[in-house]
Amino acid sequence: MITKSLVTAVGLTLLVGCQTTSSNEEAIAKEVKLAYGNVVKDGETYIPAWQRNVEEINQVLSNVHHCADNIVLRYQTMSAQDISDSCKLLLDTQERFHGMFKRQHKPLLHDNNTVLRANIYAGRDDYVKYVTKHFDVPSNNGGMYLEGLPHLENNSAEYVAYLRDGKVWNLNHEFVHYLDGRFNTYGDYCSPPHDNHYGPEYCPTPAPEPPYLIWWGEGLGEYVAHLNDNEGALKLAGDKTYQLSELFYNNSANWDTKRIYRWGYLAVRYMMENQRDKVETMLFHVRRGDYSRYQKIVKDWGTSMDSDFHRWLDTVAVQ
Numbered sequence: 001m002i003t004k005s006l007v008t009a010v011g012l013t014l015l016v017g018c019q020t021t022s023s024n025e026e027a028i029a030k031e032v033k034l035a036y037g038n039v040v041k042d043g044e045t046y047i048p049a050w051q052r053n054v055e056e057i058n059q060v061l062s063n064v065h066h067c068a069d070n071i072v073l074r075y076q077t078m079s080a081q082d083i084s085d086s087c088k089l090l091l092d093t094q095e096r097f098h099g100m101f102k103r104q105h106k107p108l109l110h111d112n113n114t115v116l117r118a119n120i121y122a123g124r125d126d127y128v129k130y131v132t133k134h135f136d137v138p139s140n141n142g143g144m145y146l147e148g149l150p151h152l153e154n155n156s157a158e159y160v161a162y163l164r165d166g167k168v169w170n171l172n173h174e175f176v177h178y179l180d181g182r183f184n185t186y187g188d189y190c191s192p193p194h195d196n197h198y199g200p201e202y203c204p205t206p207a208p209e210p211p212y213l214i215w216w217g218e219g220l221g222e223y224v225a226h227l228n229d230n231e232g233a234l235k236l237a238g239d240k241t242y243q244l245s246e247l248f249y250n251n252s253a254n255w256d257t258k259r260i261y262r263w264g265y266l267a268v269r270y271m272m273e274n275q276r277d278k279v280e281t282m283l284f285h286v287r288r289g290d291y292s293r294y295q296k297i298v299k300d301w302g303t304s305m306d307s308d309f310h311r312w313l314d315t316v317a318v319q
């Protein structure tokens with residue numbers, strides 16, 4: 001509550017006292033001690049980069065379109081077709097997600113991320129040019145979901161992306177992170193166990209012990225986005241490169257595209273289609289933010305599903 005009222009006070013200061021972005025920043029520097037990423041200590045205030053830089057962002061991403069009450073596109077330039085295709089994709093994905101988890105659209109406790117805003121740059125060059133300055137995120141990626149601090153009532157959930165070949169790159173995958181964060185995974189990005197300490201969250205070190213939740217988050221992004229239509233992953237399935245028990249230990253240190261996204265997809269698809277009762281038991285604790293119970297469950301699973309996973313891979317593998 002203290003944090004929230006401080007944020008409101010600063011917001012008012014900005015509205016009343018300042019005309020330009022640089023003077024906004026000066027005012028912030030004088031008035032408050034900014035929190036470092038998502039870690040808010042006593043006497044500090046959480047103001048994410050996208051609030052501090054709102055004027056600059058709006059100058060570049062100067063157009064807004066509402067796909068629905070809860071989905072907004074803020075963009076540099078998009079054709080009517082891009083806009084309509086993107087909205088359809090997001091609305092279809094949302095329906096698919098809710099059909100899959102059957103939570104009656106009921107968000108987790110303390111989640112105020114009612115609206116997702118997708119911030120879309122005109123291309124890769126503009127993304128690299130602006131995204132770090134605007135959102136304090138690295139630009140060496142294909143888009144990022146920024147959950148902020150969802151327990152704050154004035155929080156905003158933001159997705160940064162760019163157009164590639166006339167489409168918003170990775171739109172679907174990142175949108176699933178938003179849905180997973182609001183309906184499955186309690187707390188902000190730093191709440192579940194993981195070893196990622198990069199911006200914009202700058203989660204505290206040292207990391208908790210594994211297993212983390214990366215296998216689930218990234219695998220689910222790919223699974224909900226593609227369902228059975230994921231040739232890149234299904235072509236790898238026959239190689240049986242990993243045991244399922246190894247994939248539960250996916251982390252930032254062993255990060256590579258095939259392991260995290262393709263094999264993460266195979267792990268989540270296997271669990272969703274063949275071990276749904278175990279998934280529901282796991283999610284019961286993840287939805288309450290009881291991550292030590294989550295870790296205990298995954299440790300107890302151990303290698304018990306490994307041979308069945310490899311048998312299943314044979315049934316989905318394509319040449």
Ligand SMILES: [Zn+2]
Pocket residue numbers: 173174177217218221
């Ligand atoms: Zn992702």
